Amino acid sequence: MSKIIGTGSYLPKNIVTNKDLEKVVDTTDEWILSRTGIRERAFATDENTGDLAYMASLKAIEDAGIAPEDIGYIILGTITPQSLLGSTACYVQAKLGAVNATCFDINAACTGFVYGLEIAEGLLTISDRKYALVIGAEVLSKIVDFTDRTTCVLFGDGAGAAILEKGDGIRSVVTGADGTKITALHSGEFKVRNFLTGNQVSDHYIIMEGREVFKFAVRVLPKALSEAVQKAGMKMTDLDHVIPHQANLRIIDAAAAKMELPREKFYVNLDRVGNTSAASIPIALDEMNRKGLLKKGDKIGLVGFGGGLTYGAAVIEW
Ligand code: ACO
Numbered sequence: 001m002s003k004i005i006g007t008g009s010y011l012p013k014n015i016v017t018n019k020d021l022e023k024v025v026d027t028t029d030e031w032i033l034s035r036t037g038i039r040e041r042a043f044a045t046d047e048n049t050g051d052l053a054y055m056a057s058l059k060a061i062e063d064a065g066i067a068p069e070d071i072g073y074i075i076l077g078t079i080t081p082q083s084l085l086g087s088t089a090c091y092v093q094a095k096l097g098a099v100n101a102t103c104f105d106i107n108a109a110c111t112g113f114v115y116g117l118e119i120a121e122g123l124l125t126i127s128d129r130k131y132a133l134v135i136g137a138e139v140l141s142k143i144v145d146f147t148d149r150t151t152c153v154l155f156g157d158g159a160g161a162a163i164l165e166k167g168d169g170i171r172s173v174v175t176g177a178d179g180t181k182i183t184a185l186h187s188g189e190f191k192v193r194n195f196l197t198g199n200q201v202s203d204h205y206i207i208m209e210g211r212e213v214f215k216f217a218v219r220v221l222p223k224a225l226s227e228a229v230q231k232a233g234m235k236m237t238d239l240d241h242v243i244p245h246q247a248n249l250r251i252i253d254a255a256a257a258k259m260e261l262p263r264e265k266f267y268v269n270l271d272r273v274g275n276t277s278a279a280s281i282p283i284a285l286d287e288m289n290r291k292g293l294l295k296k297g298d299k300i301g302l303v304g305f306g307g308g309l310t311y312g313a314a315v316i317e318w
Contacts, residue, residue: 002124002132003169004316006064009160009286010055011273012044018153025149032153037249041156041274043141050082050091052159053137056282057092060133063289064163068098071163072129075120076105077112077136077278079187079307080143088137098133109185110245110306111175112136112278113160117302117314118173124166135161136278143187145205154247155206156274160282168317171232171299174224175312184212185307214251217305221255224313225303232315236261238299239315241288245304246270246280255303267293277306294318 017040018029032038044052053076061068076089083091089103108115113136120132137159144152164170187204191197221244229236242265244252249270256263267284276283281302288294296318303313 001166001168001170002121002164003167004162005165006060006062006163007161007282007286007289008056008059008061008063009158009283010052010059011042011158012047012052014043014045015040016043021153024146025152027149027153035250036154037268037270038154038274039271042158044139044157048082049078049080049137049139050088050095052139052157053088053092053135053161054095056137056159056161057096057133057135060161060163061096066131066163068096069100071098071101071131071133072127073120073123073132074098074101074103075116075132075134077108077116078105078138079107079109079277080138080140081105092135101133108278108306108310109308110247110275110277110280111304111310111312112306113281114173114302114304114312114314115175115310117164117170118175118312120164121170121173124164130166132164133161134164135159136280136282138277138279140206140277143204143206148205150210151206151208154275156276158273158276158279158283160279160286162282162285171234171315171317172228173312173314174228174231175310176224177308177310179308181212181216181309184209184216184309213309214248216309217247217251218254218258220305220311221303222258224311225259225301228301228313228315234299234315239265239301240298241294242266242301242303243281243284243288245306246273246284247275280304
C-alpha cells in the first residue's frame with residue numbers, strides 16, 4: 001500500500017491557440033472548441049520530454065518534502081520518450097541526482113500514469129524502499145502530423161508527477177487493455193530496416209480512428225472506475241472528485257452521464273492544456289492540489305484510456 005504525498009506539473013511556455021492552428025491547417029476555433037472543448041495548448045520548443053518531466057518532478061519532490069536521494073523508483077509513462085535507447089526516467093534521475101532510484105519508462109499512452117501507480121504500488125509493497133516518483137510526460141507535438149487536421153488540434157505538451165510513500169492512501173487500482181484495437185490509435189510500425197531489406201525511411205505520427213476511440217472511451221471509463229470503486233469497498237457516490245483523462249469534453253460529459261455522477265465532480269482543464277496523454281491526469285491532480293481543492297480524507301477517482309488501447313482507474317484517499 002502507498003499514498004501520494006506530493007505532486008508537481010510543468011507546461012512549456014509557448015501557448016498555441018486554436019486561432020494559431022487556423023494558420024497551419026484547414027480548421028476553425030469554433031470547430032475545435034465545439035467538438036473537443038479545447039481552446040489552447042502548450043508546445044515545447046527548446047525542452048524535450050525529460051526536461052518537462054524533470055521540472056514537474058522537482059515540484060513534486062519539494063511538495064513532498066523529501067530529498068532526491070530518498071527516491072527508490074522513478075517510473076515514467078510516455079509515448080514520446082527523449083530517446084528509444086536510454087530511458088527518459090534515467091535522464092530525469094541524472095538531472096535530479098536521485099542516485100538510489102531504479103528507473104524505467106512505460107508505454108501505456110494516456111493510461112500511463114494509472115499504470116505507473118499500480119506498478120509503483122506493487123514495487124513499494126515488495127521492496128524495502130520507501131518512496132517512488134511516478135511521472136507522466138509528453139512532447140506529443142514531436143509525433144503530431146501538422147497536415148492532419150483530425151489529430152493535430154487535439155494534443156498538447158506537458159508533464160505531471162507524484163511522489164508515493166509506502167503507507168495507506170491508494171485504495172485500489174484497476175488496469176487493462178484491448179490489443180485487438182491497437183490500430184485505432186497508433187503511430188505506425190517501425191519497419192524492419194537493415195541491409196537485407198534495403199532502406200526505408202519511416203515517419204511516426206499519431207494515426208487515429210477518432211470515432212472508434214470515442215466509443216471505446218465512453219464504454220471503458222465508467223466500467224474501469226466502477227470496478228476500482230468496488231475494489232476499494234466503496235460506492236460511486238462516495239467519490240468526492242473524479243479526474244478523467246483530458247481528451248475531449250464530449251467524452252467526459254458522456255462518461256459522467258453513464259456514471260450517474262454530478263458533472264461538477266469531474267475536474268476539467270483540457271480547455272487550457274489539450275490532451276497531454278500520460279501527463280494529463282497528474283497535471284490535473286497537481287492543479288487541484290495547488291488550488292487547495294483537495295481536503296484530507298477526500299476520495300478521488302482517476303480514470304483514463306489511451307493508445308493500445310489501454311484503460312485504467314484508481315481510487316486514492318487524500
Ligand atoms: N477542423 C475542421 N474540420 C474537421 C477537423 C478540424 N480540425 N477535423 C475533422 N474535421 C471534419 C472531418 O473531415 C469531417 O468532415 P466531413 O464530414 O466532410 O468528412 C467532419 O469534420 C466530422 O469529422 P468526424 O471525425 O466525424 O468528427 P467527430 O465529431 O467524430 O469528432 C474527434 C472528431 C474530435 C476526433 C472525435 O472523434 C474524438 O474526440 N475522438 C476521440 C479522440 C481522442 O480522444 N483521442 C485521444 C485518445 S488518447 C491517447 O492515447 C493519445
